[in-house]
Amino acid sequence: MTHFLSTADLSSDELRELISTAMAFKAERRVSNELSGRSVALVFLNPSLRTRASMQIAVFELGGNPVLIEPGSTSWSIEYIDNAVMDGDRTEHIAEFVRVLSRYVSAIGVRTFATLKDWELERTDPVLKAFSKYSSVPVINLESAMHHPCQAMADMQTIRERFGEVKKKVLLTWAWHPKALPMAVPNSFALAAAQMGHDLTIAYPEGYDLDPELMMQVRSSAELAGGSVQVVNDSAIGFDDADVVYAKSWAPPSFYGSEAAVPDPQLRDRWIVNSEKMARTANGIFMHCLPVRRNVIVTDAVLDSASSVVIDEAENRLHIQKAILAALVK
Amino acid sequence: MTHFLSTADLSSDELRELISTAMAFKAERRVSNELSGRSVALVFLNPSLRTRASMQIAVFELGGNPVLIEPGSTSWSIEYIDNAVMDGDRTEHIAEFVRVLSRYVSAIGVRTFATLKDWELERTDPVLKAFSKYSSVPVINLESAMHHPCQAMADMQTIRERFGEVKKKVLLTWAWHPKALPMAVPNSFALAAAQMGHDLTIAYPEGYDLDPELMMQVRSSAELAGGSVQVVNDSAIGFDDADVVYAKSWAPPSFYGSEAAVPDPQLRDRWIVNSEKMARTANGIFMHCLPVRRNVIVTDAVLDSASSVVIDEAENRLHIQKAILAALVK
């Protein structure tokens, strides 16, 4: 593959092979030489714990040298607009930024969140696209406005570790959060779950729909893989007989604007994941990408229970990213 | 040892053995393989020069990969309170933060200063304790609210380099500073000096007492090791015949509050370490953990004299931390 921007870049079989490689890396953790003598740029336009730590370690364990770059902080601020007259605050155009990095490194990882200001712009993932346009080396998406494929792949690995390669009933359920959040994680989780052929239910309050175009992609992926997708506007019934419960807050397209809208506080108690809801599942596992706000998204009781696999998901970020990097630089 | 949180975690003999290892590392500086292929997280909640640089190099020289993490800056802000309802500013609970890191790395170093707001809370070292509670890998204290054991061990190594393994007359003397400072350094120095069996004098103005519980620990350690402890409220007599003068500013428990109290400026001139005072010593050495405010804590004349060993202390941070890390991951 040229770049790794979304799981849609790969077939279901290719995704399964990446997971197999990740599981092999996990089974025997050691330094290998896929990136021996080579450097990888990790460009962070946003904060990060798991991604930052796990990518540095992934590069190191493949024999390489991680190089962290923080535009606007330790590095220059970046202009993304083509043909811009750069007489304002931004000091470097992405055309130079990325072409220079391409000379130094063998791959570029980039994290660039949605700002929730302009839906029509952000839905096109303009920053990530510019990286892939200007880079002559593979680009790996470490969470963009619309996708977080490394997270989704770590999630699919975690599900496979628990249940094997069989179709499961998977619930992706919205949760309240004190401020509007991007939809990269639910987008990528839904897409990857569909590509894996699971029976996916997406539950959210009325008015919190995901991107219609993304949903079309999810539905067609499910169909191709022999799975199914249903949407419910109910905070409880999706839990019935679920094998997997994946909680995440997100803001719908209508929330985007100069001042992003705030989720309705009245939804908070109804949409929290608690033991009562988990009791409705088929002894299901609880998943979240972290960081998670305890007792807001999910209760301590669920998060600290034996069915919580959030730490495994986070660990698997390391292994799947090693698999993705190794495939990208092959 | 499981963790390295305070020198009190180890016996005097174990501390001496760490110093011997550090001196061997110093005698032949090269890359070894105690951490080969492994990563170490270095979590900095506060600024650092020596600790940050020397820990990165220590990990590298043991064959490992240092991973810097800066919560609240490049990483997420951390919630420490159990059972918190996380609907405020803090985005990640330490329970997840540390458990995730434990999956990625072979050891975790953490720096977390006292905020000087709530003595009853801070004296329990809550952040450091939470790290050691949730971590499944060794935790190394890179300065907490109450302890700075790596510094104290580098100090003990420096004294041993100068004088051999014999009992010396050691003065720990308070100094004025434009703002209130934590007591981690004097606490750990006093404790380690007592554990090494030195004759320790602690000098400070009335009202600047150290923690009574810490002082009990220092006294009992001294007794066990055949040394002694005395406290004086005089800025000069402690220098008489001293072999070692260790200067440090600190704020006593009574200074902690929503707005930390400020040291009395009238104490400044009386408590500075100058050549006149050093002339009273037995050709004693001058020590400070750095950074040091010149001509406030100590005069240029003393700091730049042949008896100043501050740069040696700083260098020894590297060697003793290699010894501690090697022991922790054995």
Added chain:
Amino acid sequence: MTHFLSTADLSSDELRELISTAMAFKAERRVSNELSGRSVALVFLNPSLRTRASMQIAVFELGGNPVLIEPGSTSWSIEYIDNAVMDGDRTEHIAEFVRVLSRYVSAIGVRTFATLKDWELERTDPVLKAFSKYSSVPVINLESAMHHPCQAMADMQTIRERFGEVKKKVLLTWAWHPKALPMAVPNSFALAAAQMGHDLTIAYPEGYDLDPELMMQVRSSAELAGGSVQVVNDSAIGFDDADVVYAKSWAPPSFYGSEAAVPDPQLRDRWIVNSEKMARTANGIFMHCLPVRRNVIVTDAVLDSASSVVIDEAENRLHIQKAILAALVK
């Protein structure tokens, strides 16, 4: 060489040899062992993309361990004044800062821009000088108030790659910028071009003169190397028959002050590098150190044309810095 502070530290032949080494490193990019097992401190008092990334990779590719230090951010703020009474905001004196680092590492790189506040002070490069004064290991200048020799050497390498080792007609042309910029880049480019024996034209509006003392050094270097230097206050004629066009904005000494002066906006359109001007050259190449403000310093048409070598210059930073580091630690 002891330190690498300015190209004036070396003879023309020594500079040529560094470029030869850099070209060899570029021809076969791999990890070597000049810095094996050793660490290099990279001290950044200012933002950086190219320097930060390329230096980290240079150290890695020489087998070493780069250690980034950011005083005032992740590290302490630094006092530079001798005999200072440090009762203000600055927490560590450079005397300790550098002497401690010297114990940890085999070389120190430092970036410290002009603040454009006090010309008489800044023209002496006080921070860089203090580093070289207190360091017991080689210091490499990663851009100081007055010099950016790594950039200039990468530029000379780029010119040699294009034209071989022959005398060329080189234009250094001022450009407008929304705020006052330091003169390190034009100073070092002019000096290095003179040392390489090129025929150098420096073009800038009246009142934007470079430092007279630097200009004397440039003129005597040109004479020694068999080249020439001329200054014109015209935005176009310097382009006639030029082989190399190097654009850069800078503020003259008279702009320095408590509030730096701003370049005259009326100069903007006249001094931009555009296709019309480039058509006057002898099929010349366009150079800039980056970051560059598109359509302010240079038009998109020129920057994106085949004659633009800005990405090559940036790449060569890596290779020449490897050559410089290898020579410094030999």
